[in-house]
Amino acid sequence: MMLAILIISVIVICIFVKGEDSCSCNVNSNLSSCNSCGFILKEEYNYCPNCKEKLKRKCEKCGQMIDVNWRACPYCE
Numbered sequence: 001m002m003l004a005i006l007i008i009s010v011i012v013i014c015i016f017v018k019g020e021d022s023c024s025c026n027v028n029s030n031l032s033s034c035n036s037c038g039f040i041l042k043e044e045y046n047y048c049p050n051c052k053e054k055l056k057r058k059c060e061k062c063g064q065m066i067d068v069n070w071r072a073c074p075y076c077e
């Protein structure tokens with residue numbers, strides 16, 4: 001009886017942990033939020049659609065759109 005309870009609780013914990021992982025993973029990889037207003041942003045956005053905060057700038061050397069917070073362009077440097 002004790003063993004059955006133990007096994008069930010391990011399974012429940014596994015499901016819970018897995019669900020949490022995939023959830024936070026998806027949020028981190030695909031979405032970020034605006035530093036200014038917290039609006040959920042897609043990676044390809046150049047401006048925040050809510051507050052028009054500038055999110056990306058054009059690299060002067062290669063013309064790629066890069067994050068405004070990046071000091072160097074990862075595409076050409």
Ligand SMILES: [Zn+2]
Nearest residue numbers: 034037048051
């Ligand atoms: Zn914003």
Ligand SMILES: [Zn+2]
Nearest residue numbers: 059062073076
């Ligand atoms: Zn560049």
